[in-house]
Each structure stands twice: as C-alpha cells, then as structure tokens.
Amino acid sequence: MYELIQVSEQSYYIQSPAKIGLVRLSDQDVCLIDSGNDRDAGKKVRRILDERDWRLTAIFNTHSNADHIGGNQYLQKQTGCRVFAPGIDCDFTRHPVLEPSFLYGGFPFRELRHKFLMAQPSDALELTPDVLPDGFQLIPLPGHFFDMVGFRTPDEVVYLADCLSSRETLDKYRIGFIYDVAAYLQTLETVKAMQARMFVPAHADAAEEIAGLAQYNMDKVMEIADKIIDICDEPLCFESILQRLFSDYGLVMTYEQYVLVGSTVRSYLAWLKDTGRLYGLFENNMLLWQRV
DSSP states (O other), rough: OOEEEEEEEEEEEEEESSOEEEESSSEEEEEEEOOOHHHHHHHHHHHHHTTTTOOEEEEEOSOOOOOTTTTTHHHHHHHOOOOEEEHHHHHHHHHTTTHHHHTTSSSSOOOSSTTTTTTOOEEEEOOOOGGSTTEEEEEEEEOOOOOOOEEEEEEEEEEEEEEEOOOHHHHOOOOOOOOHHHHHHHHHHHHTOOOOOOOEEESSOOOOOOOOHHHHHHHHHHHHHHHHHHHSSOEHHHHHHHHHHHHHOOOOOOOOHHHHHHHHHHHHHHHHHHHTTOOOOOOOOEEEEEOO
C-alpha cells in the first residue's frame, strides 16, 4: 500500500484505498490528483515526494468525498501547495461537515462525524480549466457526486475518480454510492467511448481498456433500479424499502451504511419517479412509493 506506480512518462498513481494520481510537471515539480483519506495518507505521500526531491505545487481534487481530500490539510500546511476542487465540491472541501450533513439530511450525530465521512478542512480554490497545468484536460464526470471531474494528462493518461467501481466491489456490496442516477448513467456512456493510453479509476485496477467495466457498472445500476421497482409492488415507505434491500442482498446495517446506501436509494427513488416508473403517495402522513 502507498506504492508509487508509473504508468507513462509523466503520470503515476499511488496505490491506496482511493488511488492518488501524481503527475510530474518538470524535473522537480509535481501535482497530485486527490490526496488520500487522512493525515496519515498525507504523511505517506510526503515521504514519497521527499525521497525523490519532488516539490508539490498543487492538489487537484476530483470531488470532495473524505477519502479523496483527507490529506489536503496536512500536505497544504507542509508544502504550501494550492488546493483546487470543482464547483459545489469546493465548498464541501472548505467545509467538510457538509458531507455528513448532506448524507444524513440534518446535523450529523457523533458517529457520523469522523474521518471516513468528514475530512479536515483545507483552503480550497475553485477548480477551473485555466488553473490546470499546460496540456491537462478537465473532464466532467457528474453523477457519483455533485461536480466530480476527471483529468486527461498530456501523455494521455485519464484519471477517472469514482465513476467506476471494480467488478469485485460491485458483486460484494451491490449498491454503489450515487448522487444523481441520470447524470451517472450519462457519465458512464461518455467513459465507454473514451480512448486513452491508460485509465486510472480510484477504486478499480488501472487498465488500457475501460468500456467493459463501464458497461458492467451501468448494468448494476439498472439491476438495482429493477430491484427497487419490484420491491415497490405494494406501497412502501423509504425505511421499508431500505430494509428489504439490505435483507435481500445480505448487507449489514451500520450508521455509515445507513446514510451512504440510504442516500443512494433516495436518489434512485427520485430518478424512478422522474422517469415515470414509481409514484409517491401520502397515507397516514407517510410518504409511500409504488410502481406505476
């Protein structure tokens, strides 16, 4: 873990729970794509940099999930590097309590205010194409989170953030986190058509070909959608739908899984309602969902 792996002349990644991209901008200067999940990750990244006499100039965050921005604060304080994050995710990066608050739908109780869901704040600036190093391309990848992006480097390596999960992860956990299902499916269609020298997803193996994995992720989305529609053969409230999914898929409920999977299921319900496959009704002051 935290091994530096070179994939092209300029481009590398650091093997970690969420892969950290590293791109050499000159003999001395480098930038990071994300920073890992906490201060300890930041320390390990700093050790890699120091061993090679590399100078960190910037961290470009793909999105604001805690496992991607957790090393920001430490590395920014240690190196003076600038931190950039896209759109709404920039606000989440500056104010990380927004993530557990969003997931829970209110002020998060103590068990949700930890590094897995809430990173330390960093002084982030908004990520726009004009702040990128020469030759970099910003790739919008919405759906998994608000304004998530990826990057194409000058030597044709594409960093894909969290828009793909490995087959093993999807088969084990079944329901991957999604904020906007419609946007996520469109992103996967875009990724399927991409060509690159190497693709580096944060939570799957780096590969020269990515279309097959993108399709597998799409198939899993449709499988979950069909499952929810089947569950809603009779009117059910959100909590009952969530309970059925956990029971049918053999998942174990925890506080973290309640908010992560729960938020995702709410996104599925919204998408299925907007596309005319579910409808909502109120009975005894309770919102129920039923298939059309």
